[in-house]
Amino acid sequence: MDIYFQLIYWAFQPQVWIIIGIAFILLEIADGSLIFFLPMGMSAQIVALIIYLVNSRILPYEAIPDAWYWLLVYWMVIAVFVTFLLSQIRKYKKINSSGGTDDLNDY
Secondary structure, eight states: OHHHHHHHHHHTOHHHHHHHHHHHHHHHHHHOOSSSHHHHHHHHHHHHHHHHHHHTTSSOGGGSOSSHHHHHHHHHHHHHHHHHHHHHHHHHHHHTSOSOOSOTTOO
């Protein structure tokens, strides 16, 4: 039970979520696809912000769940939303590009 209580303690610390977010954003720099690592990193940062605002008593305590595994669910739902948002931004930029092609050899 001691390991379980430690997991609960660390899951509700915003610093842990910031570290997770930075790690995923650094992995995105190596990958560059904007589909997996960047949304996971951005959603971890959002979860860290929510936990911080609850700990600072800016948001009500009911804004975060009581169980640690629901934080993971929130993290994944936010990541799916950010992925959808990034794909829409990518489509918008591709449509409104200034007539250029994606070919690297066009100068």
